[in-house]
Amino acid sequence: MGAIGLTVIDWIIILIYFGFVIGIGFYLRKFTTSEEDFFLAGRKNSAWVAGLAFLSANLGALELLGMTGNTFKYGMYVAHFYWIGAVPAMLFLGIYMMPFYYSSKIKSIPGYLLLRFDEKTRILNGIAFAIMTLLVSGINLYAMALVLHTFLGWDWNVSMWISAITVAIYVGLSGLMSAIFTEIIQFFMIWFGLFLVSLMGIIEFGSLDQIMHRLPETMNTLWSTSGDPTKNGMFIHWSGLVLGLGFVLSFGYWTTDFLVVQRAFSAKDLRTARTAPLLASFFKMALPFLVILAGMIAIVLSSDPKSGFKLLQDGGQINYDSALPLLIKRYYPTGLVGLGVTALLAGFMAGQAGNISAFNTVWTYDIYKSILNKKATDAHLLKVGRIATIVGVIISLGTAYWAKSFPSIMDYMQAIFSWVNAPLFATMLLGMFVWWITPNGAFWGLIVGMSSSFLMWAGVKFNWFSESLITNSSVQSDMAANFWRAWWAWLICFSVTIIISLFTKKREKEELVGLVKGLTKEVKEGHIPFIKKPEFLALISLIVFIILNLLFW
């Protein structure tokens, strides 16, 4: 495929977007006067704002391109990432975990670890998170330049520097507040910019049913072929899906990754903070109709030689990420191409801004204030946060150039998450629900959990042992390996934390009030009808989730 040609109109659409996000950064600057404004967006957001930002922080363009491409590769099983791989965790966060996070007035997840356990556990997680965030931010930046270079023919350096400078300006000016504003604009850009691909596909084939019927059986079901790994596109057994993706990876990401949870912390009160992830769960469930459907349309088109649709090849290998840009090229006339490209750009930049705003908070509170300057004033911390934003963007650029020299680093993205997030979820779960878990148990459990996840990855990578030892299956896929590795890392961290806690000094129960369930008095909200409670919203979300799974069983 030649590069997608942009006309003047397409450029106007792209420039309108850039003008808006930079303008919003300057507009919000005058409302960002305290460190709470900068790091927590003033804690005054509504459930809709916090909820959409919570969802959008995860909705990067890398995810959109990758998941559409993964659907081409694995079929409808990829929808599990949006349903079982997200919804139960979001509901659990809103109903059970948010009261502890929000009520303790922490500014970050490592901040909770300090209150619940001790300083060393906080610093360990703070440093691991900061490294992961900058690594992911840099890889995102590189991926963006790669996509723009491949599909639009743009220069690498220009793409990376312009987007990095834009992110540095608006996050540096008003921190989380402008990050959240642009994430919500990105949410609308993505729906308006990319949902039209699915609509046009439905128009071309006549109906959604027509598309589903043209797919092979291994590609058009969710669960019915999961009893035998050889019979589904992802080569995974349902137990791996449920334990690895549905439990560990999903809960590890959606309930403990500060990048997304920070958005819910920006809510104006506890009920709003609890409602944010619940509202987000509905939009998460709708995303397969954008991402997965586009991937399925690409499968159907490419299986029909008359359609003229064929994915790109890189060095003899299929470039799955090309599915979405090729569909844009197929269906979008001038003007709409600009909107589609803007949606991808917005996704890339919001993904980067999300990482940078999470990094500047963890750096400022959990590393700088915790280790380097314990007596820093609020005004000083605000200044440090702004400097950390600029430094974070510069390090991301360095990582992006590093990734450009070693492109295979992109394959390690999922692995990086399973090194940090999967064990952390075991620590958080035990910390919030079991009072006798000790600081030493948490610290060493986390160290052993993270190391074991890394060793499992390295063991397979360097052929120290067979992947089937981890996946318990004769057929393999990278996705199945990621799910199973996350499960084992979680289980190891969980077990080691419990065993060490049995033999080490426990904290007094009085010190854990407000941090552990069972020791904390539940906040009564007065008489509120059930239909206005977060629990009601969670119930509706659960029902929709069950219906969707049954519908596409």
Next chain:
Amino acid sequence: MKPIWYFVGLILSIMGIVIFLTGIYLLFYPPQIKTILSETHPNIWWGLIMIATGLILYYKNRHKLV
């Protein structure tokens, strides 16, 4: 401070107008290389949907402050 919905309304309206007007132009001056389903004029109806959504958000929030 203006609510975020005000800005979302504004950007959707502006982009929608540009896309809609492009669709009208393409109606009278069709391009030589056509995209699939270009006969459905997606610029026009999608542009109108964007304008409608944008204007609703803009008007509902134009006087609000948060």
